[in-house]
Amino acid sequence: MQNKVYHRIEQITGNVIVVKADGVINGELALVDSNHGVSMAQVIRLDREDVYLQVFSGGRGVGTDSKVRFLGRTMQIPFSDNLLGRVFSGSGEPRDNGPEIEENMIEIGGPSVNPAKRIIPRNMVRTGIPMIDVFNTLVESQKLPIFSVAGEPYNDLLAQIALQAEVDVIILGGMGLKYDDYLFFRDKLDESGALSRTVMFVHTASDPTVECLLVPDVSLAVAEQYAQEDKRVLVLLTDMTNFADSMKEVAITMEQIPSNRGYPGDLYSQLAARYEKAVDFEGSGSITLLAVTTMPGDDVTHPVPDNTGYITEGQFYLKNGRIEPFGSLSRLKQQVNDRTREDHRVIMDTMIQLYANYKETLEKQSMGFRMSDWDTKLLKYGEKFETSMMDITVNTPLEEALDNGWKILADCFEPSETGIQSKYTDQFWPKG
Numbered sequence: 001m002q003n004k005v006y007h008r009i010e011q012i013t014g015n016v017i018v019v020k021a022d023g024v025i026n027g028e029l030a031l032v033d034s035n036h037g038v039s040m041a042q043v044i045r046l047d048r049e050d051v052y053l054q055v056f057s058g059g060r061g062v063g064t065d066s067k068v069r070f071l072g073r074t075m076q077i078p079f080s081d082n083l084l085g086r087v088f089s090g091s092g093e094p095r096d097n098g099p100e101i102e103e104n105m106i107e108i109g110g111p112s113v114n115p116a117k118r119i120i121p122r123n124m125v126r127t128g129i130p131m132i133d134v135f136n137t138l139v140e141s142q143k144l145p146i147f148s149v150a151g152e153p154y155n156d157l158l159a160q161i162a163l164q165a166e167v168d169v170i171i172l173g174g175m176g177l178k179y180d181d182y183l184f185f186r187d188k189l190d191e192s193g194a195l196s197r198t199v200m201f202v203h204t205a206s207d208p209t210v211e212c213l214l215v216p217d218v219s220l221a222v223a224e225q226y227a228q229e230d231k232r233v234l235v236l237l238t239d240m241t242n243f244a245d246s247m248k249e250v251a252i253t254m255e256q257i258p259s260n261r262g263y264p265g266d267l268y269s270q271l272a273a274r275y276e277k278a279v280d281f282e283g284s285g286s287i288t289l290l291a292v293t294t295m296p297g298d299d300v301t302h303p304v305p306d307n308t309g310y311i312t313e314g315q316f317y318l319k320n321g322r323i324e325p326f327g328s329l330s331r332l333k334q335q336v337n338d339r340t341r342e343d344h345r346v347i348m349d350t351m352i353q354l355y356a357n358y359k360e361t362l363e364k365q366s367m368g369f370r371m372s373d374w375d376t377k378l379l380k381y382g383e384k385f386e387t388s389m390m391d392i393t394v395n396t397p398l399e400e401a402l403d404n405g406w407k408i409l410a411d412c413f414e415p416s417e418t419g420i421q422s423k424y425t426d427q428f429w430p431k432g
Contacts, residue, residue, distance in 0.1 A: 006068040010050070015059045015209065016253045017041070019068050020049045027074040027109065036061030040091060041068070042075065042210055045254055052254060054210040056091060076105040077218045079225045083199045084169070087186060090203040090211030092218060096186075108214070108221040112276040119282050124336040125234065128164035129157075130389045130401040131323040135348050136316065136330035137337050140232065141280035143289040144330065145240070145308045147300065148318040154292045155181050157318060157392050158236045159188045161290065162198065164395055168231040168285070170198040173219035175212045176205050176242030212246040220277040220287070227285035235278075238292035240271070244304045260303045268307045275311045322390040325352055340398060343428050347405040350418055351385065354409075358382030374417075381412040406430055 004021070011018040017032070028043045032055055039057035046052070055062060077092045078101040087096040094100055123140040124133075132138055148154040162170045162185075172189075174182060182202050189195040201219050203212045216237055223233045237243075244267060251264040259265040280286040295305050309315065317327035337344045358378045365371060365379070388394070388404055396404065406428050409418055415425040 004070070007065060009062065009064045009066055009068065012059050012062055012064070014253050015055050016044070016250070017053050017055060017059065017062060017066075017068075019051050019053070021051045021068075021070065022049060024051050024070055025074070029071045029073060029075060031069045031071065032062060033067040033069070034062040035066075043070075044210075044250060054208075054250060056208045056210055058208060075108050075214060075217070077108055077221055078102055079104050079106050079222055083222065085196050085198065087200040087202060088218075089207065090175075090201060090214040090218065092201075095200075095202060106221055106225060108217040109273075110221070110224075112273065113279045113281075117282070119280050121280055121332050121335055123280075123286075124340065125232075125288055126164075126166040126398060127161050128395045128397060129160065129323070129392060130394055130396055130404075131325065131328070131392070132161075132316070132330075133398045134344070134389070134401050134405065135325055135352060136314070136323075136328050137333040137340075138288065138290075138330060139332040139336055140286040140288055141278050142314075142330070142332050143275045143278040143291075143312045144314055144316060145291050145293045145305070145312050146316045146318055147293055147295055147305055147327075149295055149298045152318045153321055153392070154294070154318050155184065155238060157323075158238055158290070158292065159185055160392060160395075161234075162189060162236060163192050163194050165234050167234040167288070168197065169223075169226045169233045170194065171219045171223045171226075171233060171235045172198060172200045172202075173215045173235065173237045174200070174202040174204075175215050175237070175239055175246070177202060177238070179204055179206075209246045209249055212243060213250070216240075216243060216274045220274060220289075223287045224277065227279070227281055227287050229285065231285040233285060233287050235287060235289045236291075237274075237289070239294050240291045240308065241294045241296070241304045244271070263303045267303060268310070271304075271307055272311045275308075318392075322386070322392060325355060325390075341402055343402060343406075343424055344398075346420055346424050347402050350409070350420055351389070351405055354378065354381055354413075354418070355385055358385070377412050377417075381408065384408045384411065 006019045009017050009019055030041045032039050032041045039055055041053040041055045044052050044054045080103055082101055089095055121139045121141045125138040125140055189198050201215050203215050223235050226233045248263050278287050278289040293305050293308050295302055313331040314329040317324040361375045361378045410430045415429050
């Protein structure tokens with residue numbers, strides 16, 4: 001452990017300070033004693049003897065004569081079952097006025113699991129949301145982003161998934177949250193009783209930038225520990241664009257050469273290091289990862305969603321308060337939806353095809369074309385589909401959602417009009 005105390009700060013730029021020191025490692029923690037008290041800081045760059053530190057509480061009050069003491073260790077987070085039901089900041093400090101937990105400290109930001117040791121995903125994660133369970137099934141150990149724009153209810157969707165998902169532990173990591181959003185998550189989970197199986201790490205927009213960068217790492221480090229205790233863990237992160245913006249802010253402060261739209265050149269690697277933590281441990285638990293990624297200007301070519309798409313196994317598009325069926329994709333759904341119920345794939349394919357026909361009919365209607373009987377049936381079907389299947393507030397078990405799909409088809413069409421094989425309509429088509 002470092003015992004030296006450094007009394008001279010060479011440079012102060014925003015929240016980043018520079019001292020000359022030796023024997024320091026990247027990511028190491030330090031204590032900065034200034035006129036405003038003692039604050040944690042983290043090493044973010046080494047350049048020969050120059051050590052760059054990001055001060056958690058900001059650079060205000062830090063003078064060139066402030067004291068810096070290195071702790072000789074990187075960021076650690078406690079782990080125990082006492083974490084469940086608690087809310088912490090990005091640096092692990094309690095936000096809920098509860099006691100600090102200091103037992104069983106674990107390192108964060110470790111390597112992901114060796115790809116050669118990974119097993120093929122094989123289990124479904126039930127969420128109770130038909131647009132996920134029926135049409136784009138979430139699979140254990142999958143990593144999926146939720147692409148959205150500002151103003152969409154993506155936090156409502158995450159809260160709904162946290163309430164309904166059939167998993168053992170929920171890890172919720174919030175980055176750059178408005179305080180109202182933080183209270184929404186906390187109160188929603190508390191009222192439903194889901195907080196008892198949830199650990200929250202929350203960085204609000206007013207908190208230090210460096211804590212935003214820590215949230216995914218502390219969330220995933222805790223998730224790994226639970227997964228190794230044979231728990232099915234679902235990690236929910238919001239919003240990865242805020243995480244990338246914090247990376248950009250630090251990189252600009254350090255005068256790094258920017259890449260696409262000012263983001264650092266290692267943006268892809270930094271995102272991949274977090275997403276690749278999703279894994280199914282052989283003979284133990286699993287980590288499944290859902291992360292909101294907002295798209296500025298609804299631009300999917302923006303560097304953050306663009307890089308994310310190369311890492312993950314599909315995506316969910318949230319538009320107009322609904323999960324959009326024509327952009328969303330779960331590339332692993334074929335691993336599990338043949339073992340749920342024999343009509344699962346039939347309902348999935350047929351209802352999406354008919355919904356595409358409904359969209360074409362809407363275009364014809366908007367241009368003033370005469371509506372045929374078939375068009376009238378499609379219009380009726382589309383409205384029922386959007387209300388009963390696409391609403392993200394729906395809480396319906398998979399089997400009930402499939403039955404509901406058959407009812408919608410029967411309300412709008414004759415069996416022969418759907419194109420479904422008679423062996424399925426004979427068995428599942430509602431009688432009478």
